[in-house]
Amino acid sequence: MGVKSFSRARAIHLMLVYTGGCNGCDIEIVNSVLSPKFDAEQYKVFLTWNPREADILVVTGPVTTLNRKPLEKIYEAIPEPKLVVAAGSCALMGGVYKNIHGDIPSEEIEGPVDKIIPVDAKVPGCAVRPQDVLSGVISILPKLIKSK
Amino acid sequence: MDDKIPNVNVIETEEPMGTVHPAALEPYRLRLFVEDEIVQEAEITIGVNHRGVERIMEGLPVEKANALTEKICGICSNSHIWNSCRTGELALGIEIPERASYIRIIMEELERLHSHFLYLAHGCEVLSHETFSMRIFYLRETVMELLAMIGGNRVQYGCSVLGGVRPRCDLDDNRIERLKIGMDKVEKDLTDFIKRFTSDDILMSRITGIGIIPQKQALKLAVTGPSLRATGIAKDLRTEMKEYEPFDFNVVTQPDGDVKSNLMVRALESFESIKIIRQAIKNIPEGEVTITDYEMFNTDIVDSYIEVPRGILYHSYALEDGRVRHCIIRTPSMSNIGAMQYACIGDQITDAQLCIVQCDPCFTCTDRAIEIIRR
Numbered sequence: 402m403g404v405k406s407f408s409r410a411r412a413i414h415l416m417l418v419y420t421g422g423c424n425g426c427d428i429e430i431v432n433s434v435l436s437p438k439f440d441a442e443q444y445k446v447f448l449t450w451n452p453r454e455a456d457i458l459v460v461t462g463p464v465t466t467l468n469r470k471p472l473e474k475i476y477e478a479i480p481e482p483k484l485v486v487a488a489g490s491c492a493l494m495g496g497v498y499k500n501i502h503g504d505i506p507s508e509e510i511e512g513p514v515d516k517i518i519p520v521d522a523k524v525p526g527c528a529v530r531p532q533d534v535l536s537g538v539i540s541i542l543p544k545l546i547k548s549k
Numbered sequence: 550m551d552d553k554i555p556n557v558n559v560i561e562t563e564e565p566m567g568t569v570h571p572a573a574l575e576p577y578r579l580r581l582f583v584e585d586e587i588v589q590e591a592e593i594t595i596g597v598n599h600r601g602v603e604r605i606m607e608g609l610p611v612e613k614a615n616a617l618t619e620k621i622c623g624i625c626s627n628s629h630i631w632n633s634c635r636t637g638e639l640a641l642g643i644e645i646p647e648r649a650s651y652i653r654i655i656m657e658e659l660e661r662l663h664s665h666f667l668y669l670a671h672g673c674e675v676l677s678h679e680t681f682s683m684r685i686f687y688l689r690e691t692v693m694e695l696l697a698m699i700g701g702n703r704v705q706y707g708c709s710v711l712g713g714v715r716p717r718c719d720l721d722d723n724r725i726e727r728l729k730i731g732m733d734k735v736e737k738d739l740t741d742f743i744k745r746f747t748s749d750d751i752l753m754s755r756i757t758g759i760g761i762i763p764q765k766q767a768l769k770l771a772v773t774g775p776s777l778r779a780t781g782i783a784k785d786l787r788t789e790m791k792e793y794e795p796f797d798f799n800v801v802t803q804p805d806g807d808v809k810s811n812l813m814v815r816a817l818e819s820f821e822s823i824k825i826i827r828q829a830i831k832n833i834p835e836g837e838v839t840i841t842d843y844e845m846f847n848t849d850i851v852d853s854y855i856e857v858p859r860g861i862l863y864h865s866y867a868l869e870d871g872r873v874r875h876c877i878i879r880t881p882s883m884s885n886i887g888a889m890q891y892a893c894i895g896d897q898i899t900d901a902q903l904c905i906v907q908c909d910p911c912f913t914c915t916d917r918a919i920e921i922i923r924r
Contacts, residue, residue: 425623
């Protein structure tokens, strides 16, 4: 293990961005990092709100029209290497808001997150459980640590 | 203190924040007009979260629409589904069984506990006191486990249905026993927390006298919920609702209207919720939890107001052929936005986020009907 990977494995920062979900997933993700019960910090994963500091971007919500540009800008602001975790059924497929009445797409929703930015891990659930968020984040850590 | 009127002529610096900002958890836009680091005027713009839930609801069968209201907010999901079912029942003249009403109240008070704990944790996090924040998050886990036990999910429980509650949310002896143990634990831990919290001089100096909303202004801005009670006005819609008639509880008020009052009113209100849950467990009647023999007919617009953790929630429905023809929802944060803007004025710019958090905002559920004018 080189110096880069060694140091990177000890300070992984996770940034959370809300793109118009119902707040349920967001609270559960903050809960999974801050709450002493789930405690992502035992895997050296810390919560940050600064894109320049972040390594992993966790996206929730079905990306509303007005939230698309901020999401793209935040993704660009994160330095390489970066990974994206989409959490919750809204981020994966648009959830209940995707379609109005059958298959008429809603104008408010820009679609799932992987239409807009590349996604490395997908965490299903409505709302996501903190255990699932932890396993989703931890499963992609080797990818981040090994990358040049 | 009654008139914090800004002098607009001297404003020279504008400080925009948002829509996604490190200090704010939810996406909204905040503009602060600053003079010598003192906020002179604040402006909150919402709308980035609009998903059009009402539009999806219109035309759906009323049972499906009820289930969809839960997806409006992930924090007060039970309040939405309860009020939605309540509106439908008022419209169709359905009398729900008494046991169902008790179970709904137990769920609502558990939700009030978790919402207030989340507020306290968020407030402590904004105050950069992460130890308190983690302590409250740990306390909240007890409540979340009880909610998951009854509802089957940690966030959206789907407890109420038209005509009662879902049979899977019925309380048996094992669940009642776990509720009792959980309430004892929450009460003990919360008492310890409040003792520690109020004896912390540094924290107290940081929150006393910040973000004051005077009583007169609170009435003028139509503030609802605990934010109103923190200014000294004992107004709680629960005292007028017929569901809460069998229960004995006090309306908690605090005198000052600053951040400390807001934090304390929610912390002390949690004890009242514990009291209500204990009474409900003790006196819960036997019998059915849901009735299915109701008739559908066309109704005019019917509306219903209930007291939810953050204020007063309003739903209105009109039904046609068993489907929703018209629907309006107004969430409590909508009426508290004026107070959020007002609280910022006259304080340091570093306290602006704290002043907004003190009104317990939930912008994801506030982004409701938006009229888009295309030219």
